[in-house]
Amino acid sequence: xxxxxxxxxxxxxxxxxxxxxxxxxxxxxxxxxxxxxxxxxxxxxxxxxxxxxxxxxxxxxxxxxxxxxxxxxxxxxxxxxxxxxxxxxxxxxxxxxxxxxxxxxxxxxxxxxxxxxxxxxxxxxxxxxxxxxxxxxxxxxxxxxxxxxxxxxxxxxxxxxxxxxxxxxxxxxxxxxxxxxxxxxxxx
Numbered sequence: 070x071x072x073x074x075x076x077x078x079x080x081x082x083x084x085x086x087x088x089x090x091x092x093x094x095x096x097x098x099x100x101x102x103x104x105x106x107x108x109x110x111x112x113x114x115x116x117x118x119x120x121x122x123x124x125x126x127x128x129x130x131x132x133x134x135x136x137x138x139x140x141x142x143x144x145x146x147x148x149x150x151x152x153x154x155x156x157x158x159x160x161x162x163x164x165x166x167x168x169x170x171x172x173x174x175x176x177x178x179x180x181x182x183x184x185x186x187x188x189x190x191x192x193x194x195x196x197x198x199x200x201x202x203x204x205x206x207x208x209x210x211x212x213x214x215x216x217x218x219x220x221x222x223x224x225x226x227x228x229x230x231x232x233x234x235x236x237x238x239x240x241x242x243x244x245x246x247x248x249x250x251x252x253x254x255x256x257x
Contacts, residue, residue, distance in 0.1 A: 086237070088124045088248075089162070089201055091212035092133035092193075093229060094241040095126075099147045110254040112150060117256060118248055119159030124211075127162045129196040162200065170199035177228040180222040187223035194227055201236045210239035211244040 095115075103111040118124035135152060137145045150156060174195040180187060201208040216228040231238035239247070 083124050085123065086207055086209045087122065087204075088118075088209050088211050088239075088244055089197060089243075090124060090126045090130070090160075091197055091210065091214070092126075092130050093213040094211050094244070095147060096134055096150075097213045098241065105146050105150055108252060110252050111250060114248075114254045116156055116159045117254075119156075122188070123248065124160065124244075125155065125162035127164070127166075127196055127200050129166065129193045131157075131161055133193060164200065164203075166196055167203065168200055170202050171195050174198045174202065174230065174234070178233045179225055183223060190223040198227065198230055198234070198236065201231070202234055205234070205236050209239060211239055211241055213241050215240070233234050237251075 083197045098111065099105060101109075105112055115124060131151065134147050137148045139145045144152070151160075175183065175188070175191065178198065179191055179195070183191070197210060201210050208229055210227060213228045214228060216232075217224075217226045218229055220226055220229065228238045
């Protein structure tokens with residue numbers, strides 16, 4: 070049974086949403102609770118939902134973990150997984166960035182006059198949010214970031230910037246629940 074916040078989220082299941090994944094969702098999952106070798110069902114589940122069109126990652130976000138390196142300088146395990154063509158085919162969002170939307174998110178969601186350092190601090194988050202802005206009724210951002218409403222300018226968190234634009238945003242754990250991840254997942 071759904072209550073309050075989860076009740077709102079559960080009502081979203083009625084509409085087929087496209088979940089746009091922030092890089093931290095995969096990075097944190099790999100590092101903290103779903104290691105690639107230890108829980109391969111999770112990574113298969115992600116690819117499956119990418120193939121079904123319910124989970125995608127914009128290229129600018131995908132690129133954040135595509136070249137991640139281990140301490141020995143070799144591409145890390147997540148980067149190796151993400152570099153496989155079947156993973157890219159399933160998960161990469163096939164859309165070009167909308168520069169006007171990126172500007173709208175940057176200047177209207179974060180700050181009016183960012184410095185180069187501010188833009189660096191924002192990273193690729195304005196891209197992610199701009200893709201959701203294209204179709205707010207049918208897109209939802211998935212991130213590991215938690216709201217910090219008192220943060221300002223380039224320090225704002227993705228959920229708070231999404232709130233400025235009335236974009237749906239959920240934490241990774243809520244996404245896993247919404248799409249029913251289970252370690253019993255098997256492709257049919």
